[in-house]
Amino acid sequence: MPPTLKQTDILDCIDPNFNTFVKLPRDLFPEVSSIAEAVKICQSRKRLRLIEIPGNINDLIYSIKYGPIAVLFSTDLTMVSGIEKKISENISIIPSLTRSELELGKVVNVPYKKQHVYCMFTRKHWWERSSYSALLTCLKRLLIRVLRNKQKYVFIPRLGCGVDGLDWEDVKSMIKFVFGRTKVQIIALSMRSDKKTLMTEIKPKRRPRTKKTLYTTNNELKWFTNITKK
Numbered sequence: 001m002p003p004t005l006k007q008t009d010i011l012d013c014i015d016p017n018f019n020t021f022v023k024l025p026r027d028l029f030p031e032v033s034s035i036a037e038a039v040k041i042c043q044s045r046k047r048l049r050l051i052e053i054p055g056n057i058n059d060l061i062y063s064i065k066y067g068p069i070a071v072l073f074s075t076d077l078t079m080v081s082g083i084e085k086k087i088s089e090n091i092s093i094i095p096s097l098t099r100s101e102l103e104l105g106k107v108v109n110v111p112y113k114k115q116h117v118y119c120m121f122t123r124k125h126w127w128e129r130s131s132y133s134a135l136l137t138c139l140k141r142l143l144i145r146v147l148r149n150k151q152k153y154v155f156i157p158r159l160g161c162g163v164d165g166l167d168w169e170d171v172k173s174m175i176k177f178v179f180g181r182t183k184v185q186i187i188a189l190s191m192r193s194d195k196k197t198l199m200t201e202i203k204p205k206r207r208p209r210t211k212k213t214l215y216t217t218n219n220e221l222k223w224f225t226n227i228t229k230k
Contacts, residue, residue: 050175055189057086060157063189067153068116070142072135072160075102078126083157087117105137109145116149118142122160130164135171139178146184158190 060069060083071087079085101108104124110117120138122130146154160166175186 050172050179050186050188052188052190057083057157060155060189061087063155063187064112064115064117067155067187068118068146068149068151069155070107070118070120070159071157072122072130072138072164073119074123074126074128075104075121076125077102082162105134105141107138107141107145109149116151118145118154120159123164130160130166132166132170132174135160135166136174136178139174143178143182143184147182151184153185153187155187155189158188 055063060071063069069087071083073079073084079088102121104121106121108119108121110119120135120142122134122138142154158168159171161168161171179186
């Protein structure tokens with residue numbers, strides 16, 4: 001059994017109209033003390049597309065019992081530290097991959113215990129940092145695979161918000177853009193201490209915020225329209 005998840009006062013969710021992320025008080029939900037209870041929340045509140053709960057790497061690995069997990073990797077498959085190394089120690093990733101699959105922006109499905117591990121390649125070398133454009137490409141391909149496999153949930157860490165230094169608020173907006181109008185529910189596990197977030201603990205370099213949106217071009221909207229029609 002995984003360790004009991006720490007309680008937090010606030011849950012991050014997408015509002016029912018898919019317009020923005022909202023902070024919902026804890027008392028609107030049952031107490032989340034395990035991965036199983038987080039799944040029950042999603043089952044009872046099907047309009048929610050993203051829910052963030054406290055959890056560590058072990059919780060993420062354990063969550064595969066309930067649904068697929070998605071993790072970022074580099075195409076050189078050099079796993080020095082972090083989530084990808086821990087995942088590879090518990091799940092045989094490398095033997096399942098072929099050279100043609102190791103390309104930037106690709107998503108590879110590795111079967112594991114009747115579930116799936118989605119390997120999202122967002123950087124070429126382990127010392128590089130993931131980019132927003134590579135992550136967006138992977139999220140779109142992840143959605144296609146999840147819909148094809150008829151899966152209801154995907155468990156993720158805070159994608160790219162560790163050593164890669166991406167802003168979790170921007171990543172959440174990208175998840176909303178890709179998954180917002182589908183029935184797929186994203187459960188994000190973050191290693192939080194009290195009210196501190198992972199972003200404040202590691203203090204990565206923050207990119208300057210601009211008013212220009214990185215991922216709402218006409219081509220992106222056409223792609224999203226075609227996907228939702230299928």
